[in-house]
Amino acid sequence: MTYAAPGAPPAGLAELPDGPVAASGRLLNRIGTLCWVEMRKIRHDRTELYTRAIQPALWLLIYGEVFTRVHAIPTPEGIPYLAYLAPGIMAQSALFIAIFYGIQIIWERDAGVLTKLMVTPTPRSALITGKAFASSVRSLVQGVVVVIIAILLGVTFTDNPLKLIAAAIVLALGSAFFSCLSMSIAGVVVARDRLMGIGQAITMPLFFSSSALYPAAIMPGWLQVISKVNPLSYEVEALRGLLIGTATTLWLDVTVLVGATIAAITCAALLLPPSAAFPPNKVMRS
């Protein structure tokens, strides 16, 4: 046994580069790894991708067609209601996927998978970001489904590839934000059924207080205030601006989404500890 200097890292660890550059490089590497793992999981089980496509299809086919007929909702610049609605449904189906993502964190915590990952040299924010990425990928698949259905129903979207890419980024950001919101709640409630309940309770208010179905201008004053602080509104407005060319302040929408997403990742990473910090007998509440 060779004697190391007091406090020196064990042999084999000493050569690891230290410092902020190496640390941020490793963080990106970890995020990449966890995104890779989520992609593998999606590839192994694609049924959810297909069944998820049913709901947005119904919104467009039934709700969209009916409300287009009655001309009940004043759309800006007189665009057809179905075209106005499609980006809203895109954001909504992304929200519905993301808002239950915290269940995965609780599931993995209960199964011990998360605990084991937390004993690897991986920052918690990387674990959260990996999940957020997976939620974004699923949402993008949904987005493509919505675009296809809407085109079949006669909606024309932009054919500018840069705008399409920007719209994909906006949709991914929105989904990342709401999945991190869900994972933050998961860190507090630590039980699947409670998270289900809270998820159910907040999705509809988020949806109806956004401009997904109708312009904020026709909302009562108090609802307009809520709409202004609802990130879903910014996501919808950005998607609409990019895909069908309605007027919006894109930089504001994107700034709000980026800021909200970073805040939510930080929040979810800070709230992750309950997996380990609670005594075993208190952790198992579900």
Add this chain to the structure above:
Amino acid sequence: MTVTQAIDRVVTQAVECVDLSYQFGAQLAVDHVNLSIAPGEMYGLLGPNGAGKTTTIRMITTLLKPGTGSVRVFGLDAAARPMLVRRAIGYVPQALSADANLTGVENVELFARLFDVPRRERRQRVTDALDAMGLTEAAGRLAGTYSGGMIRRLELAQSLISAPRLLVLDEPTVGLDPIARGVVWEYIAMLRADHQMTVLMTTHYMDEADAYCDRISLMHRGRIRITGTPAELRAGLGDEATLDDVFRHYTGDTLDKAPEEGGIRDVRRARRTARRLG
């Protein structure tokens, strides 16, 4: 002991817990625990459910910051340098924790990536690890299709991919049938012989502790009641004593009472694992 000797001792211990305590609300889960594990040693932490074993392990593996006292792993302070300590540790938690939605290969490759195994070595090392655990044929299947014993071996493959210097096993054979238990122990013994790893484990099975551990600490209500080799502990109670007798002697009748901290939870967890793995 001189100061230099004392420093050398601290640094050369694989694990050194000094005055380690942890409080959950009113309950002192770990109560001034002192323990040191020499490099290469197979060390068993035994005790009834709720004795504080898992909490102690969580502090050693950096999952919990010590309430008071300190933990050093190969001389590194677990609270101050958690990322470096984690690099030295392979950890297999109590629940069967391989990811059921990934194949055997993917489960191991994930850990290879998280421990920065260089890309050019990765594939080979993943294959070798699975091979060493006898999982070559099942490697391409989803872990959800594995039996309990296979999952435990998969977890060992995951934890050894980083060539850890300290392997921490929290009840490695709980919920396995006797044959699977035997197989898992064979693999652990083989790993230890091949890699000169230090092993820290908890178990409820006294026969396993007797057969495989170099030294044992008996824990009860947060405190370490006695430490020694299995032979020393048995000898302390007379010629005919078994480790079960030692266990009963130091933990009283708590084994029969099935304290609420453990019993129900273990059953639930086992059921949940069974459900998850289909």
